Amino acid sequence: MKATTREFKDNARAALADVGLxxxxxxxxxGFVVNRANAAAKLPEFEALRDQGRDIKNHTLENLDFxxxxxxxxxxxxxxxxxxxxxxxxxxxxxxxxxxxxxxxxVTKGKSMxxxxxxxxxxxxxxxxxxIETDLGExxxxxxxxxxxxxxxxxxxxxxxxxxxxFHEAHTELDPGRNLDEPQALLxxxxxxxxxxxxxxxxxxxxxxxxxxxxxxxxxxxxxxxxDLTQTLPKIHIAVASLEKVVPxxxxxxxxxxxxxxxxxxxxxxxxxxxxxxxxxxxxxxGPEQYHVVLLDNGRANLLGTEVRDVMRCIRCGACMxxxxxxxxxxxxxxxxxxxxxIGSVLTPTLIGVEEARHLPNASTFCGRCESVCPMRIPLxxxxxxxxxxxxxxxxxxxxxxxxxxxWAFFARRPSLYRWSTGLIISVLGVLGRRRGRFRSLPFTxxxxxxxxxxxxxxxxxxxQWAARSGRRTLGT
Amino acid sequence: MPETRPEVALFVxxxxxxxxxxxGFAAVDLLERSGCRVTVPAAQTCCGQPAFNxxxxxNAKAIAxxxxxxxxxxxxxxxxxxxxxxMLAKHxxxxxxxxxxxxxxxxxxxxxxxxxISFLVDVRGMSAVDATFDGHVTYHDSxxxxxxxxxxxxxxxxxxxxxxxxxxxxxxxxxxxxxxxTFCVKYPDISNNMVGDKTADIKKTGAxxxxxxxxxxxxxxxxxxxxxxxxxxxRHIVEILAGMTDEPAIGEGQTE
Numbered sequence: 001m002k003a004t005t006r007e008f009k010d011n012a013r014a015a016l017a018d019v020g021l022x023x024x025x026x027x028x029x030x031g032f033v034v035n036r037a038n039a040a041a042k043l044p045e046f047e048a049l050r051d052q053g054r055d056i057k058n059h060t061l062e063n064l065d066f067x068x069x070x071x072x073x074x075x076x077x078x079x080x081x082x083x084x085x086x087x088x089x090x091x092x093x094x095x096x097x098x099x100x101x102x103x104x105x106x107v108t109k110g111k112s113m114x115x116x117x118x119x120x121x122x123x124x125x126x127x128x129x130x131x132i133e134t135d136l137g138e139x140x141x142x143x144x145x146x147x148x149x150x151x152x153x154x155x156x157x158x159x160x161x162x163x164x165x166x167f168h169e170a171h172t173e174l175d176p177g178r179n180l181d182e183p184q185a186l187l188x189x190x191x192x193x194x195x196x197x198x199x200x201x202x203x204x205x206x207x208x209x210x211x212x213x214x215x216x217x218x219x220x221x222x223x224x225x226x227x228d229l230t231q232t233l234p235k236i237h238i239a240v241a242s243l244e245k246v247v248p249x250x251x252x253x254x255x256x257x258x259x260x261x262x263x264x265x266x267x268x269x270x271x272x273x274x275x276x277x278x279x280x281x282x283x284x285x286x287g288p289e290q291y292h293v294v295l296l297d298n299g300r301a302n303l304l305g306t307e308v309r310d311v312m313r314c315i316r317c318g319a320c321m322x323x324x325x326x327x328x329x330x331x332x333x334x335x336x337x338x339x340x341x342x343i344g345s346v347l348t349p350t351l352i353g354v355e356e357a358r359h360l361p362n363a364s365t366f367c368g369r370c371e372s373v374c375p376m377r378i379p380l381x382x383x384x385x386x387x388x389x390x391x392x393x394x395x396x397x398x399x400x401x402x403x404x405x406x407x408w409a410f411f412a413r414r415p416s417l418y419r420w421s422t423g424l425i426i427s428v429l430g431v432l433g434r435r436r437g438r439f440r441s442l443p444f445t446x447x448x449x450x451x452x453x454x455x456x457x458x459x460x461x462x463x464x465q466w467a468a469r470s471g472r473r474t475l476g477t
Numbered sequence: 478m479p480e481t482r483p484e485v486a487l488f489v490x491x492x493x494x495x496x497x498x499x500x501g502f503a504a505v506d507l508l509e510r511s512g513c514r515v516t517v518p519a520a521q522t523c524c525g526q527p528a529f530n531x532x533x534x535x536n537a538k539a540i541a542x543x544x545x546x547x548x549x550x551x552x553x554x555x556x557x558x559x560x561x562x563x564m565l566a567k568h569x570x571x572x573x574x575x576x577x578x579x580x581x582x583x584x585x586x587x588x589x590x591x592x593x594i595s596f597l598v599d600v601r602g603m604s605a606v607d608a609t610f611d612g613h614v615t616y617h618d619s620x621x622x623x624x625x626x627x628x629x630x631x632x633x634x635x636x637x638x639x640x641x642x643x644x645x646x647x648x649x650x651x652x653x654x655x656x657x658x659t660f661c662v663k664y665p666d667i668s669n670n671m672v673g674d675k676t677a678d679i680k681k682t683g684a685x686x687x688x689x690x691x692x693x694x695x696x697x698x699x700x701x702x703x704x705x706x707x708x709x710x711x712r713h714i715v716e717i718l719a720g721m722t723d724e725p726a727i728g729e730g731q732t733e
Contacts, residue, residue: 009664009666012664012666012667016666016667029649140673152490156657266700325655326671329667329670330667346614353537362660363663365655365656365657366530366620366658367624367653369624372624387532388531392531392533399532405527405536409528412522412540413536413540413543414520415520418522426495434730435730436730437725437728437729438700438729440704447662447663448665448700451672451701452672452700453703453704455696458497460498461494461498462494464518465498465502466517467519
């Protein structure tokens with residue numbers, strides 16, 4: 001996927017002017033946010049569970065090589081295969097080779113952000129294999145030829161009538177006069193269209209929410225059951241996952257599962273939670289003949305031992321973006337790459353570089369709401385600040401911004417000079433602004449006065465007035 | 478009345494110093510009423526947050542070291558802002574992780590630092606204020622105060638003591654107003670969307686006055702309300718608690 005992160009400001013401006021998008025985003029606060037708060041409040045041990053989740057992931061990351069190798073051994077023991085992919089390209093080629101081994105024409109896909117990260121759909125299409133998304137949201141955006149705008153609700157930006165339009169356009173074999181006004185009608189149509197595709201597919205590709213070292217299992221959660229059909233019916237199941245999805249034990253996976261749905265949608269548990277271990281055994285009534293896990297690194301191993309490591313605790317619940325005022329202003333596409341919201345503002349510079357993604361960690365007020373709801377207690381503002389520091393060190397921010405900051409810091413580091421110079425400025429502004437008490441515009445303040453009046457200073461600083469008061473204690477004057 | 482009068486140094490904050498001195502005087506007044514002796518160290522400018530949040534760690538450290546030096550020897554450092562308070566109490570220690578001597582001083586400094594309202598309520602046990610305000614107000618929880626310093630109930634406890642004051646809770650009080658320091662000028666379109674949502678919520682309460690504990694958020698909200706031609710006014714909460722409301726509200730003219 002070609003990144004448009006450099007155009008973040010333009011993307012954001014367009015998103016703010018998109019009435020349909022703004023209507024869709026307004027629903028987040030009353031949906032996901034309220035539901036998560038209720039689910040957390042109903043579970044007395046929720047905060048303790050967050051600590052436990054953080055500790056499980058920290059322990060795993062500290063011993064990542066051990067648990068990945070243990071996972072690989074268990075997968076092999078169960079008759080499956082593990083493929084190690086250092087880069088997106090390697091992962092794509094591994095998957096293509098597996099598909100070609102059975103001369104695959106179509107593959108069904110469960111929802112997978114890693115598949116988005118490696119650009120799998122476009123690649124398969126270029127190689128003559130048709131990928132079919134089976135998660136309803138993913139199916140909708142595939143028809144619309146768009147990337148997801150949210151990691152758990154990929155089509156959150158699409159209205160019901162836009163879905164109907166996409167279905168009318170894509171499903172040309174159906175009666176063009178049919179009524180698609182009701183959500184149920186859309187759901188029924190998608191289900192009917194997808195049913196035969198599950199049966200016809202040669203390969204089923206899913207992501208994985210967890211990989212369990214103890215058993216060699218991959219775990220997916222869905223609300224539609226589409227993942228189960230995707231991984232059970234075709235001859236081959238490929239689970240594609242990044243390294244940090246591994247957890248030591250079933251116990252650990254279940255602890256994280258208790259956090260995942262509550263943080264994501266406010267459900268206590270997703271409708272379907274499926275554990276897959278190896279291919280179909282002789283006594284199994286169904287299941288794939290081959291089971292493959294593609295483990296993607298894509299630069300993640302380099303994060304171990306660095307201060308960005310904490311981002312690898314992420315379980316992709318989406319709570320950070322649901323609670324982010326910037327995300328809810330501009331939506332996911334404005335972020336310009338695979339992962340939006342606060343987690344995207346950290347992952348994107350991590351994965352594609354801070355030069356490309358400089359805007360994302362900067363476009364935050366550091367309100368801290370993301371960190372306050374992150375089930376894995378990832379210090380997202382701190383990690384965004386880390387990338388701001390990197391961008392500053394590499395002189396990536398605009399010259400004017402750097403010069404302004406340098407000038408301000410020069411005065412801020414010299415208290416006497418600062419008092420004298422700021423005193424002069426506010427005495428002038430105090431006179432100019434005395435009558436109205438505010439300015440509609442001033443030189444060098446467009447960023448502020450474009451949308452807001454600027455309250456005027458009162459003419460004398462607190463320090464000046466304080467020093468002038470007799471009998472008051474001052475220090476250092 | 479406590480047996481000893483603790484020595485409190487007031488960190489005025491740059492915005493209060495330059496834009497709204499009355500907040501500083503109200504802070505001094507409330508601190509003295511709570512039994513503290515108040516000093517204002519002259520060698521203070523800004524907490525360094527603009528540098529820290531712009532990735533300029535070098536200048537952030539230099540300013541932090543200067544503040545720590547200037548506020549040495551006081552029992553408490555008190556700040557009429559959750560944002561600057563969070564910088565002093567939570568982020569200064571982070572800046573000196575690699576400098577053993579400064580790290581100790583930064584932790585000691587941080588442990589003595591408090592946001593003003595929470596200091597009055599939690600540390601000084603202030604439970605009554607001698608103030609009257611005949612008006613309908615709402616209150617915005619500034620992000621850093623709320624999430625870094627757990628300032629939530631303290632301002633409400635204090636407002637409940639103000640005679641004649643009517644408080645209507647602000648829907649979405651915990652949502653960011655879109656100020657975010659340099660964010661508001663670096664990403665003005667997004668900031669405007671956020672403050673637009675905030676002022677819409679403020680208007681819904683029917684209050685005549687919005688209060689908060691941070692001048693950055695207040696200037697942002699007041700600036701937006703005034704640009705929209707709204708009659709709703711904005712003040713720092715300490716102006717009400719100290720009864721210092723002769724000054725026109727934020728962004729209001731002398732003759733209005």
